[in-house]
């Protein structure tokens with residue numbers, strides 16, 4: 239790709255590409271397919287990759303990074319690699335263990351950002367169905383979260399992590415923990431697409447100087463079955479999105495990505511198909527949405543959360559809404 243991807247600047251001063259590639263195969267694509275997509279995306283010009291230990295593919299992605307460095311396709315310092323500690327590794331000392339495994343798998347000395355994936359230590363087996371519940375699950379506790387965050391801060395002190403991040407947070411939870419953080423999060427990763435804009439949380443993060451990474455930016459059409467509910471909105475069929483797609487003569491998925499970047503967030507769309515991931519990168523470089531289109535997409539909000547997280551519920555919880563105070 240000839241044109242370089244634009245960058246945002248984090249509160250820590252570090253530059254971050256305005257778009258990245260997701261690496262969660264949604265229980266549909268295996269690690270070989272995801273790794274092949276990462277290899278193609280690197281060559282095309284992607285410089286930000288959103289990884290996580292629970293995606294089960296960091297070892298294969300690490301091989302791809304290593305090959306790219308050896309072949310001189312990209313230098314380590316040109317990449318922005320993120321990863322996340324999974325819910326079963328929140329305990330004292332476990333964050334560093336999890337990070338050590340991630341760094342070994344990714345074949346890196348440090349990650350550019352490390353996230354607490356979910357603010358609960360509630361484990362569920364990969365690929366479990368939506369009704370499965372773990373009897374050991376517990377509600378959110380700021381004290382418990384801070385015990386994990388202290389470990390994250392240690393990892394940053396050790397130079398293993400350049401920026402810290404939180405994911406799947408709410409304003410209530412942020413209010414409870416931010417004043418207690420010695421190192422504040424530079425990034426918050428949250429679900430965000432036209433039908434679920436989280437305007438209040440977005441504004442809160444922006445006011446605090448925290449950059450937003452938007453997951454499921456296209457509305458995750460191939461998300462696992464456990465995350466599908468009757469009544470879910472299809473973002474690419476929203477009239478406001480379709481109208482802009484028609485005006486620009488592009489796929490509605492690309493409208494979602496332009497909107498996310500022009501809003502000031504960093505979308506991390508996933509695709510194993512070169513045609514799609516290439517057009518996703520190109521979309522945020524050329525032919526922006528007009529001010530009127532941006533205003534119109536504001537009205538596409540339908541409060542449609544797709545990743546409800548019901549598998550993390552604890553005994554006695556009423557429903558998935560309890561996760562999101």
Ligand SMILES: NC(=O)c1ccc[n+]([C@@H]2O[C@H](COP(=O)([O-])OP(=O)(O)OC[C@H]3O[C@@H](n4cnc5c(N)ncnc54)[C@H](OP(=O)(O)O)[C@@H]3O)[C@@H](O)[C@H]2O)c1
Nearest residue numbers: 260261262288453454455456457458460491507508509514
């Ligand atoms: N922090 C968290 O808790 C969390 C939760 C969920 C996801 N994530 C991250 O966010 C990333 C993205 O989320 P996601 O994969 O669920 O949702 P998404 O990026 O909104 O949707 C991905 C789907 O969109 C399709 N797509 C991509 N580009 C397209 C294009 N140009 N035209 C048409 N269709 C296109 C892909 O289909 P094809 O495969 O057919 O191209 C793919 O199935 C994940 O990979 C993961 O890294 C984080």
